[in-house]
Amino acid sequence: xxxxxxxxxxxxxxxxxxxxxxxxxxxxxxxxxxxxxxxxxxxxxxxxxxxxxxxxxxxxxxxxxxxxxxxxxxxxxxxxxxxxxxxxxxxxxxxxxxxxxxxxxxxxxxxxxxxxxxxxxxxxxxxxxxxxxxxxxxxxxxxxxxxxxxxxxxxxxxxxxxxxxxxxxxxxxxxxxxxxxxxxxxxxxxxxxxxxxxxxxxxxxxxxxxxxxxxxxxxxxxxxxxxxxxxxxxxxxxxxxxxxxxxxxxxxxxxxxxxxxxxxxxxxxxxxxxxxxxxxxxxxxxxxxxxxxxxxxxxxxxxxxxxxxxxxxxxxxxxxxxxxxxxx
Numbered sequence: 182x183x184x185x186x187x188x189x190x191x192x193x194x195x196x197x198x199x200x201x202x203x204x205x206x207x208x209x210x211x212x213x214x215x216x217x218x219x220x221x222x223x224x225x226x227x228x229x230x231x232x233x234x235x236x237x238x239x240x241x242x243x244x245x246x247x248x249x250x251x252x253x254x255x256x257x258x259x260x261x262x263x264x265x266x267x268x269x270x271x272x273x274x275x276x277x278x279x280x281x282x283x284x285x286x287x288x289x290x291x292x293x294x295x296x297x298x299x300x301x302x303x304x305x306x307x308x309x310x311x312x313x314x315x316x317x318x319x320x321x322x323x324x325x326x327x328x329x330x331x332x333x334x335x336x337x338x339x340x341x342x343x344x345x346x347x348x349x350x351x352x353x354x355x356x357x358x359x360x361x362x363x364x365x366x367x368x369x370x371x372x373x374x375x376x377x378x379x380x381x382x383x384x385x386x387x388x389x390x391x392x393x394x395x396x397x398x399x400x401x402x403x404x405x406x407x408x409x410x411x412x413x414x415x416x417x418x419x420x421x422x423x424x425x426x427x428x429x430x431x432x433x434x435x436x437x438x439x440x441x442x443x444x445x446x447x448x449x450x451x452x453x454x455x456x457x458x459x460x461x462x463x464x465x466x467x468x469x470x471x472x473x474x475x476x477x478x479x480x481x482x483x484x485x486x487x488x489x490x491x492x493x494x495x496x497x498x499x500x501x502x503x504x505x506x507x508x509x
Contacts, residue, residue, distance in 0.1 A: 182452050182476070183483040190487040194449070197491070200281035201446050211271070211286050220267035221290050230269060231289040238295075238312050243341050247298070249368040256303050257360065259368055264295040264311070273316040275436050282442060282494060287316075298336060300364070308335045308361075318342070318402075321430045325349050327397030332386040332417070334361055337369050339400055344378045353380045353396070355389045386413075390420045398428045407436035408467055412509045419504065438499040441506070444471040445494060449484070452476075470508040478506060 186194060207228050214221065221230050238244060251260040264270065273287035289312075299309035318339055325343040327350055334340070334356035344352045356362050362381055373379060382389065386403055401417050404410025414437050421429050431437070451460070451472075461473040484490045492498070 182448065182479050183481070184449060184453055185483065185485045186453070186487065191453075193487040194453075194490070197281045197446060197487070198450060200279075200283055201443060204282075204284040204443075207284065207286060211269075211288055214269045214288075215271075218265075218268065221269040222267065228286070228288070231272075231287070233272060233289040233291055233312065235291055235293065235295050238315055241315060242345065243310060243338055246374075247337070247341060247369060247372040249298070249372070252364075252368060254364065257364065258301045258304070259364060260299060260301065261296050262299045262306070262309070264291060264297065266291055266293050270311070270313070272312040274433060275439060277435070277439065277496070280491065284439065300336060300361075310336050310338045314338055317433055318400075321400045321432070322346075324428065324430065325398050325400070327351075328353070328395075330355065330393065330396045330399045331402065332389075332399070333402040334358075334365055334381070335402065337365055337373075339402060340379060341373060343400075344373060344375050349378065351378050351380060353382060355382050355384055355386050357383060357385045359383055387416060390417065390423075393424070396424070396427055398430075399424075400430050400432070402432040404432070407433055407440055411437050411440055411467055411471070415503060415506055415508060421504065434500075435496065438496055438503070440468065441471060441475075441499050441503060442494050444468060444475055448472050448475050448479075449490065467508070471506070474506055474508050478502075 210228055223230055223232055249259060252258070267290050269288055269290045271286060272289045276285040276287065277283070278285070297309055297311050300307050315338070322339065322342045325346060326348040329343050329349055329352045331339050331343070331352060332355045334354050337354075340352050340354050343349050356365075362383055366381070370376060370379065386401070401414070403413055410431075410433070414431055414434070417431065418429065421427075456476075458477075461476040464470040464473050484493070
């Protein structure tokens with residue numbers, strides 16, 4: 182990477198780094214709340230917390246119509262859990278605004294216990310249908326049409342909501358875990374009003390995509406968090422070139438692009454101090470791998486001003502960059 186920043190550019194870059202540090206501080210604040218049992222309210226400072234209306238979610242068609250009985254099968258348990266009142270949680274995708282990409286975490290709570298469907302493995306939540314899943318899937322559900330492929334079954338929320346649409350003719354679900362498929366077919370699929378639209382294929386997502394028939398829309402939902410999903414996301418997005426007439430979407434993609442943006446800022450900061458290739462050969466974390474990969478991918482990239490860098494960090498440019506980025 183070639184960086185030709187003047188003094189003013191360097192000052193502006195320091196403001197960008199400071200904004201990234203502020204984003205990290207906010208993330209740590211919310212993580213502490215998520216790991217504890219401290220009750221929250223709208224006046225809790227220094228970061229915003231919103232009281233949510235449970236009716237907005239309980240009126241959801243899946244919540245109303247998909248009501249399987251609680252069931253235990255070996256180490257798996259399908260059951261209804263409750264979010265305690267005034268215990269905070271992330272309820273939507275990260276928001277990014279401003280010149281220096283300031284991040285906002287949609288963090289909220291209910292003032293009464295909120296019931297939701299979940300699948301537990303060894304008494305740990307493995308899959309669930311919560312406000313976060315509902316909100317982060319609104320846009321993909323709205324875009325679904327024709328023959329839809331969804332990578333990952335979960336509790337069938339996306340498949341259910343997509344198959345209700347008249348403009349969706351078929352939903353093909355790719356799931357490699359036969360236990361999840363069995364549980365879904367026996368306990369959740371019976372609540373689908375248009376079962377004839379649903380096709381379930383037991384296969385690995387990457388292997389399936391190598392041989393998939395033409396389709397109109399694809400939604401990938403194979404990860405729990407952005408950091409664990411990033412390696413697979415960077416593999417799946419390479420298939421967009423193979424299916425140019427199809428539309429691809431990825432669950433919590435904005436959060437994964439945030440990780441790439443942070444890695445780029447870290448890389449620029451390091452390369453301003455004249456690092457070498459040897460500094461980017463070892464990695465202890467996924468974030469390290471991304472920084473290392475970006476170093477070699479962008480060796481000939483030149484930034485003559487902070488404005489060029491800020492433009493490069495926009496989401497649409499990061500999506501294009503991600504299609505050429507490989508880790509692991």
